[in-house]
Amino acid sequence: MLRLDPSAACVFSMASAPLLVCDFDGVLVNGMAEYWRSARDAALRLDPRLALPERLPAPFGRLRPLIHKGWEMVLLAAELSRPDFHLEAWLADYAGALTAALDRRGWTAAQLQAELEWVRDQAIATDLQAWLGLHQFYPGVEARLRQLSGEGAAWAVLTTKGGAFARQILRAAGLEPWALFGHEQGSKPDVLARLLQEQERPLWFLEDRRPTLELVRARADLAGVRCFLASWGYLGPGDGQGLPAAIHWLEPGGFQAPLAQWP
Secondary structure (H helix, E strand, O other), X not given: OOOOOOOOOOOOOOOOOOEEEEOXXXXXXXXXXXXXXXXXXXXXXXXXXXXXXXXXXXXXXXXXXXXXXXXXXXXHHHHXXXXXXXXXXXXXXXXXXXXXXXXXHOOOHHHHHHHHHHHXXXXXXXXXXXXXXXXXXXXXXXXXXXXXXXXXXXXXXXXXXXXXXXXXXXXXXXXXXXXEEOHHHOOHHHHHHHHHHHOOOOEEEEEOOHHHHHHHHHOHHHOOEEEEEEOOOOOOOOOOOOXXXXXXXXXXXXXXXXXXXXX
């Protein structure tokens, strides 16, 4: 296991060492190829008449920063087959476009989520290595996570992905978080609130979705959570601009630095 050079790192005391809670997709792992493959296959199961490309379409990538939960990817994949699909309309009113698409197709969020998870289960059961190969850790992430214990810190994963799927990817890399929370455990703010009540150590949250961090900052009971926006994730245009003082911008070099030097 890798360890930080003691001469280069300021190690926290046990009392002050943080629990670093990391989002998964867009912070630890780039899974864009898997998102499209699974979303496409799930949409085709719901409607085999859909004409969807095998290669990742550009509008899907443009809208990925706005996607919050897995079921939205399936709905978006289906909508991309419409001849009158307008990317700018989705960018301008993503929530409204989602609601309209659900109503038009007569699907539910629970139905879409179930299809997505079935597709992923089948992909894992059929060819685990091929499914794992659709996910790539961002450069330096695996080594950095292994270094955290050398600073007295622990790390956890908080994701809107199913917990079992995230655990498969982490285990394949030989990584074991202190805890892993999937969408089954509730919303990210609610999970953070429970952790704050249960943990005496400082709680730091690393996320690539600015609206999620803004939700955290809007809750008085989460004032004790230190928030970081990952610059390397699935950010929308301007997400890194005009950040409130309570949301810290973190670049790859900052992520690699000792925690005591983080903003």
